[in-house]
Amino acid sequence: MKQLAVVILLLFFGRSADAQPDTNFRLLRQDEDYRFLEEDTSKTWYEQMKYLSLNENKLNYLSIGGDFRHQVFYFKNENWGETQDEKEEFIFSRLITHADLHLGERFRTFVQLQSSLVTGKSSTSPVDENALDLQQAFFDINIPTSSDGSF
Secondary structure, three states, rough: OOHHHHHHHHHHHHHHOOOOOOOOOOOOHHOOOOOHHHOOOOOHHHHHOOOOOOOOOEEEEEEEEEEEEEEEEEOOOOOOOOOOOOEEEEEEEEEEEEEEEEEEOOEEEEEEEEEEEEEOOOOOOOOEEEEEEEEEEEEEEEEOOOOOOOO
């Protein structure tokens, strides 16, 4: 009886998971697509940042975004009693910003910058702190092909 109940619950939750609406957030920011906001006239400030039309025919547009991560670390007795002051507390902050520019149907460029800062740490390394770094940048060119797949 328990096995039947588990199977029914799995089928129910598995089926309801398929019915969830598709969100626009993706694991990788370059995979996000906000073209559905093109016709929306009541956009919030956030939606306006996600779809900025650059011309009247709306073929050229820009999407801007980013995130801020703030973490507090606290270590006590990290060196197993080898030093006198065994406490360390510091703040790790990371800012990532990106811009996605679409020019017509055939050209797109994506740029993502990162800044990582540490506050309060006794010694830092290049892994901990990076004032500004180009995390990724690329462009896509969509070359039209004929019906047989050749250029």
